Amino acid sequence: MTRTKRTPAGEALTGFILDLFRANGLLLTAGDRLVASLGLTSARWQILGAIVDAERPEPVAWLARNLGANRQNVQRIVNDLERDGLVAFETNPHHRRAQLVVLTDRGRQVYDAAGRLQSPWVNGLADGLSVKEIETAHRVIGALRGRLEGSGEG
Template sequence: MSKTKRTPAGEALTGFILELFRANGLLLTAGDRLVASLGLTSARWQILGAIVDAGRPEPVAWLARNLGANRQNVQRIVNDLERDGLVVFEVNPHHRRAQLVVLTDKGRQIFDAAGRLQTPWVNGLADGLSVKEIEAAHRVIGALRDRLEESGER
């Protein structure tokens, strides 16, 4: 029985993906530690960021899509954020059941405070890396994400 072998690019990408998995786990742990004093987790912080990045109120399903995340998981976290007064739900004039998620003043203050904590941390992580290297890694990850989205791997 013959076994299909990875191409050299497939082998390199496999190693890259494994490093991404490891880095993701470490980033989530570091993020949890960084914002714990604000009552946040990495997941909650990420969703606040998606709300801010959206630029306008969006339903949970759209936030989940933008994050490449499971809608039910995002809904659970948004419900927690609402319970803690960081977001509110507003009526969606385009869809009766899909309420819009809106950041509250408290939510904005917490998100801004997280950003103030993140700045020295990320600057330290970036120390010794060139902007060119970071931009190249960003392009590779972006291309990988695009291919996964095109193939329906979301």
């Protein structure tokens, strides 16, 4: 069986992708540790952030789409957040069954507390990296994400 060889760019991108997978796992573990005292995990924190970043309250399916995540997983975490009083469901005037997810006052307090923990942590992580290097990596990841979203692969 003939195997198509990777181009030099394909080879470099494969190494980059493998490093991204490793970094993602390490970031999730570090995030879990960082916000554990607040009763959060990286996944819960990420969903709170998606709710905060949304221009208006959104249903779970939209939050999942914006995160590039599985709707069922997001629904499970949102249900946990609701049980813990960090989010609430509101009636969606455009869709009877797809309730809107909103942050409660307690949810806002916990999210803001996570941000206060994140600032010194991320500043330390960025130490020694130039803004230009970070922006270049951000552009590369953004381009990859765009290509994956456009192909239906991500």
